[in-house]
Amino acid sequence: MLQQYSSSVSNSCSRDSHLCSVFLHSWGLKELQVATFNFNPLRPKPFCDRPSTSMSFCCVCIHENHHRSPRVRRRKPLPQNVDLPTQWPKKKKKPYPIPFKKIKEAGRADKKLAEKGIEKPLEPPKNGLLVPSLVPVAYKVLNAWKLLIKGVAKLLHVVPVYACSICPEVHVGQAGNQIQDCNGTGNVLRRSFHKWMKGSVSDILVPIESYHMYDPFGRRIKHETRFKYDRIPALVELCIQAGVEIPEYPSRRRSKAVRMIGRKMIDLGGFVDEPKICRSGDALAELDTYRCYSEQGNTPPASASDVRQVAEDTLEAYEEVRSGVATLMKKYTVKACGYCPEVHVGPCGHNVKLCGAFKHQWRDGKHGWQDATVDEVFPPNYVWHVKEVGGSPLRGSLRRFYGKAPAVVELCVQAGAKIPAKYKPMMRRDIVIPDGEEASLVA
Numbered sequence: 486m487l488q489q490y491s492s493s494v495s496n497s498c499s500r501d502s503h504l505c506s507v508f509l510h511s512w513g514l515k516e517l518q519v520a521t522f523n524f525n526p527l528r529p530k531p532f533c534d535r536p537s538t539s540m541s542f543c544c545v546c547i548h549e550n551h552h553r554s555p556r557v558r559r560r561k562p563l564p565q566n567v568d569l570p571t572q573w574p575k576k577k578k579k580p581y582p583i584p585f586k587k588i589k590e591a592g593r594a595d596k597k598l599a600e601k602g603i604e605k606p607l608e609p610p611k612n613g614l615l616v617p618s619l620v621p622v623a624y625k626v627l628n629a630w631k632l633l634i635k636g637v638a639k640l641l642h643v644v645p646v647y648a649c650s651i652c653p654e655v656h657v658g659q660a661g662n663q664i665q666d667c668n669g670t671g672n673v674l675r676r677s678f679h680k681w682m683k684g685s686v687s688d689i690l691v692p693i694e695s696y697h698m699y700d701p702f703g704r705r706i707k708h709e710t711r712f713k714y715d716r717i718p719a720l721v722e723l724c725i726q727a728g729v730e731i732p733e734y735p736s737r738r739r740s741k742a743v744r745m746i747g748r749k750m751i752d753l754g755g756f757v758d759e760p761k762i763c764r765s766g767d768a769l770a771e772l773d774t775y776r777c778y779s780e781q782g783n784t785p786p787a788s789a790s791d792v793r794q795v796a797e798d799t800l801e802a803y804e805e806v807r808s809g810v811a812t813l814m815k816k817y818t819v820k821a822c823g824y825c826p827e828v829h830v831g832p833c834g835h836n837v838k839l840c841g842a843f844k845h846q847w848r849d850g851k852h853g854w855q856d857a858t859v860d861e862v863f864p865p866n867y868v869w870h871v872k873e874v875g876g877s878p879l880r881g882s883l884r885r886f887y888g889k890a891p892a893v894v895e896l897c898v899q900a901g902a903k904i905p906a907k908y909k910p911m912m913r914r915d916i917v918i919p920d921g922e923e924a925s926l927v928a
Contacts, residue, residue, distance in 0.1 A: 719862050
């Protein structure tokens, strides 16, 4: 009789659970989880004890995933004001872009492989081969660089640019600022006022040059052989090593990978001398800010109706160059000195002893090479932002209310281009600049 009772109860429980599932499906709830708890009527115990095999009771857990609203990712609002990146003092070494702990770990791993005689695994372009997917990126960067130089040269006819003849300060506006922050020679006699002169393209686009090498994995450049190599913009040299073909500046294209054990190359494919090419003076006419566009007269000015379009195109080219350089530097090695602005494109830095920065006597003039950043290869060159183009010059007493922006961005904005959203907090557009009498009352 007891067996008949237990079987009837279990059958009714299973039937009820089935009806419950059908009822819930009618609500549109598709995911159900049924948990059974065993209970013995002859031994009444709480559910927390170990269950025994007898009657089963059903418990249904409902997941309302069907009616759950989709997630909406809210973008974080841009901050109102952003300070500029801190300038590292000249009497200290720049921090490593990659933590030094990771550099040491990678060195230990290479040393262990070298002790065992195992070849170091290398992937393109670390083994000397090109990365096919980055060749179009290199051409895009080089074309954008040409447009950027031409656009800046045209805008200099519309927006005046001033450069200090003593320090590297640059100002974009109708008149030079009156901020007393000149640290050049004789600044005490001038009370740190700048000595402004007419600026050029090289003042807007800071020229960063490096040695051009036919074979980056070949012989290292020594101090005695430095005059055998040409100096070209580091950005152009990066594009050449990434696959751009310039007849005046050829580069060795390997078909066989370089092999290494630790830091020693065991298969380099032999040393190859650079082919002799007669370079004309116009080889870098469109790629160098010094040779072709150092003066405004070399480039015809833009018409009044096209000024805004030229400013928009120049700003777009600037962003393309910056993003493209960042993409190439993720794969191709670029070294920078930790003390001075010297940059070298290649797997290892050169041995030219021309570093005159902090404690260069201890290093015999050699550079302290480390991995480079995008700002070291393509520096933004921040300048003070002018809200009112035709207003009064910027004053040093109100400098905490002024913002800054890259020189190219400031030049294009004053020429009529739209301000990009990521530069607005840096320009401090939302801050109202007080008058001279009100500045002393502001906390």
